[in-house]
Amino acid sequence: MTASSDSRGAVDAIWRIESPRLIASLTRLVRDVGLAQDLAQDALVAALERWPESGVPDNPGAWLMATAKNRAIDLARRGKRLEDKQQQLVRDVGIQMAVDGADVEAALDDEIADDLLGLIFTCCHPVLSMQARIALTLRLLGGLSTPEIARAFLVPESTIAQRIVRAKRTLAEADVPFEVPSGDELQARLPAVLEVIYLVFNEGYAATAGDDWMRPALCEEALRLGRVLAGLVPKEPEVHGLVALMEIQASRAPARVGPAGEPVLLLDQDRARWDWLLVGRGLIALERAERLERPFGPYALQAAIAACHARARRPEQTDWVKIAALYEALSQVAPSPVVELNRAVAVSMAFGPAAGLELADRLLDEPSLSGYHLLSSVRGDLLLKLDRAQEARAEFERAASLTENARERQLLLERAAECVRA
Amino acid sequence: MRFMMFMYPGIDPTEDWEPDAEAVGAMSKYNEELTQAGVLLALDGLQPPQEGARVRRSGSEVTVTDGPFAEAKEVVGGYWTIQVGSKAEAVEWARRCPMNEGDMIEVRRVYEMSDFPEDVQQAAELSQTPPEQTSA
Numbered sequence: 001m002t003a004s005s006d007s008r009g010a011v012d013a014i015w016r017i018e019s020p021r022l023i024a025s026l027t028r029l030v031r032d033v034g035l036a037q038d039l040a041q042d043a044l045v046a047a048l049e050r051w052p053e054s055g056v057p058d059n060p061g062a063w064l065m066a067t068a069k070n071r072a073i074d075l076a077r078r079g080k081r082l083e084d085k086q087q088q089l090v091r092d093v094g095i096q097m098a099v100d101g102a103d104v105e106a107a108l109d110d111e112i113a114d115d116l117l118g119l120i121f122t123c124c125h126p127v128l129s130m131q132a133r134i135a136l137t138l139r140l141l142g143g144l145s146t147p148e149i150a151r152a153f154l155v156p157e158s159t160i161a162q163r164i165v166r167a168k169r170t171l172a173e174a175d176v177p178f179e180v181p182s183g184d185e186l187q188a189r190l191p192a193v194l195e196v197i198y199l200v201f202n203e204g205y206a207a208t209a210g211d212d213w214m215r216p217a218l219c220e221e222a223l224r225l226g227r228v229l230a231g232l233v234p235k236e237p238e239v240h241g242l243v244a245l246m247e248i249q250a251s252r253a254p255a256r257v258g259p260a261g262e263p264v265l266l267l268d269q270d271r272a273r274w275d276w277l278l279v280g281r282g283l284i285a286l287e288r289a290e291r292l293e294r295p296f297g298p299y300a301l302q303a304a305i306a307a308c309h310a311r312a313r314r315p316e317q318t319d320w321v322k323i324a325a326l327y328e329a330l331s332q333v334a335p336s337p338v339v340e341l342n343r344a345v346a347v348s349m350a351f352g353p354a355a356g357l358e359l360a361d362r363l364l365d366e367p368s369l370s371g372y373h374l375l376s377s378v379r380g381d382l383l384l385k386l387d388r389a390q391e392a393r394a395e396f397e398r399a400a401s402l403t404e405n406a407r408e409r410q411l412l413l414e415r416a417a418e419c420v421r422a
Numbered sequence: 423m424r425f426m427m428f429m430y431p432g433i434d435p436t437e438d439w440e441p442d443a444e445a446v447g448a449m450s451k452y453n454e455e456l457t458q459a460g461v462l463l464a465l466d467g468l469q470p471p472q473e474g475a476r477v478r479r480s481g482s483e484v485t486v487t488d489g490p491f492a493e494a495k496e497v498v499g500g501y502w503t504i505q506v507g508s509k510a511e512a513v514e515w516a517r518r519c520p521m522n523e524g525d526m527i528e529v530r531r532v533y534e535m536s537d538f539p540e541d542v543q544q545a546a547e548l549s550q551t552p553p554e555q556t557s558a
Contacts, residue, residue, distance in 0.1 A: 009509075013511040056517075113458075217507065220423075220505055221507075224461060228458065
């Protein structure tokens with residue numbers, strides 16, 4: 001029993017906590033994510049009807065599960081109104097549950113963990129588009145409502161609703177089995193899961209001051225999903241790496257925007273504003289990845305770089321030699337021109353502007369960077385440090401002409417003007 | 423959103439108290455649930471007030487009283503810091519805590535810098551250097 005001021009709020013809270021496990025266990029039984037979600041939703045409706053009068057049961061998760069299972073048995077008995085495929089599924093379930101009995105409280109922790117992991121891999125299945133994976137993951141594993149997801153991604157509700165409906169249909173049509181991939185298969189499919197979580201995180205991280213609060217809430221949800229996943233697959237360094245990366249990046253959120261809403265670069269941030277609780281958690285997550293003693297993938301390497309910054313109490317204490325080495329490793333496992341450019345900056349900080357410029361100059365022929373203002377701005381910076389003011393000025397002006405951000409353009413033009421004075 | 427849950431055990435704070443294995447086991451299981459759900463950020467259990475002190479200011483005088491505190495009816499025994507989507511969710515987690523008779527948990531939301539007006543945010547910017555003890 002509970003005496004809360006807001007029983008709808010209490011039921012919603014229970015739903016957020018219980019629904020991933022509930023839907024996961026139901027999916028194992030009925031082998032269809034869409035049907036599992038419907039059954040769970042029916043149980044929620046029943047709870048909303050009953051709990052305000054009866055009070056919240058002591059084990060609300062078990063109550064919801066029992067209610068959903070009864071609903072499934074009901075549907076199996078009245079099967080006529082169902083489509084053929086569902087009818088057959090539900091009948092199977094009915095038989096299975098008759099064998100199971102109604103022993104819903106005895107579900108083992110291992111079993112629940114497997115179900116949850118199975119649901120994560122289903123929501124992030126390669127048969128789905130990236131947008132569909134994200135929507136389905138937030139809906140089924142984050143317990144977020146369709147309107148909440150729509151608000152977070154700044155798209156109409158109907159768009160998200162459609163994505164979710166289509167995703168469930170695609171999974172059913174492709175007959176995607178509900179299972180936890182093992183061994184090599186797990187290794188192969190894990191990156192897709194990590195990518196979904198990191199995209200959700202970045203969507204929230206890109207939010208600006210005036211945005212709806214649901215957008216930054218995406219960061220928290222991605223972090224939470226990452227932590228859950230790290231508990232489910234504790235032997236995978238990349239999972240801990242992703243968690244570490246997100247914890248450390250999230251720790252900088254209070255310092256990365258200035259009073260006028262302008263972005264504050266990492267080395268200019270007031271480190272006292274960093275969230276040191278999250279920094280500590282990030283460093284611990286990175287240690288977990290290290291202790292597994294396997295080669296680091298892109299997330300763990302990026303986390304290790306972020307950790308070098310986090311460990312420096314003042315910017316001048318940054319271990320640039322280590323960062324340069326980590327960028328070199330990153331350019332091996334996930335080569336990209338942007339990584340190369342970052343490596344050039346790190347090398348210039350560690351070994352001087354000439355060494356950095358040499359690396360940056362190699363990128364001049366890179367087609368994907370030909371319109372990239374940061375290449376020009378980095379080269380301008382390095383040239384200025386080497387007392388080549390005229391060339392530096394040209395680079396800053398070029399960078400200013402390439403950026404689409406007005407504030408950044410202003411800053412670059414000021415730097416160009418400084419070159420004349422230098 | 424970040425919340426703190428403060429546990430006020432329903433025991434006489436002036437009396438000696440030892441944790442028993444069963445209660446600790448139940449609490450560990452609860453903490454594990456918070457971890458598995460991805461919501462737990464930090465937690466600590468506090469030594470009894472006998473080991474603590476109270477520092478109070480009155481006028482220009484600062485007085486220090488060593489524990490136990492005769493006047494104290496409720497004493498914090500520990501806390502959790504959790505990250506959840508709403509106050510209702512924090513309350514639901516508190517409800518699930520294996521409490522003993524008379525135990526009470528207070529749920530409080532943590533201030534975030536963005537909750538303050540700009541002048542307060544500026545005033546909070548006292549140091550460019552983070553505090554040593556928290557820089558893990």
